[in-house]
Amino acid sequence: DIQMTQSPSSLSASVGDRVTITCRASQSISTYLNWYQQKPGKAPKLLIYAASSLQSGVPSSFSGSGSGTDFTLTISSLQPEDIATYYCQQSYTTPWTFGQGTKVEIK
């Protein structure tokens, strides 16, 4: 199975800060990497697919990059509504696997 490792596991930042979350795959997955946002008590929501494509309706403050084994999710200016846990997920091969999540909080 492909292991997905996110860092950090949690972070605290101020409103307006630039936030970067990294995701590393245990083997090359090309650009078959997706990002989801999950707010407490809610279902996950797709943010980014294929490493860098922004899902319709998602604010442009979110962006993704990377290929191969190393990927990043960036929030250009953190807002209070961005408080959530973020997960990366590979779709290169089954079993489709997720990172352990990164919890983002406001400082």
Add this chain to the structure above:
Amino acid sequence: QVQLVESGGGLVKPGGSLRLSCAASGFSFSDYYMSWLRQAPGKGLEWVSYISSSSTYTNYADSVKGRFTISRDNAKKSLYLQMNSLRAEDTSVYYCARVQYTSSTRYYFDYWGQGALVTVSS
């Protein structure tokens, strides 16, 4: 708008069975792969299974293979997960999700239901 609504969750004893349903609306259900995912309390996300649009292909996580069966009824726009031989470690919120696919992007889950809680306990 796309809606996915799970039902059938509840409390079941170890070794018991449960069937989850997911009612879809707002899109052409028969055109899409569908999937089940789960999340244990306080834990991360785990993919469980997928089924192709015409039920030709199914795939399962090793953790549920041989115990869970995914199925669908395109006429009823419904997805199902039959769960047998349930264990305490199957306790989770179970989500159904629509699977989007292109050859360039591969697979991703673009819409999710609100989830159904399954608790396996004596």
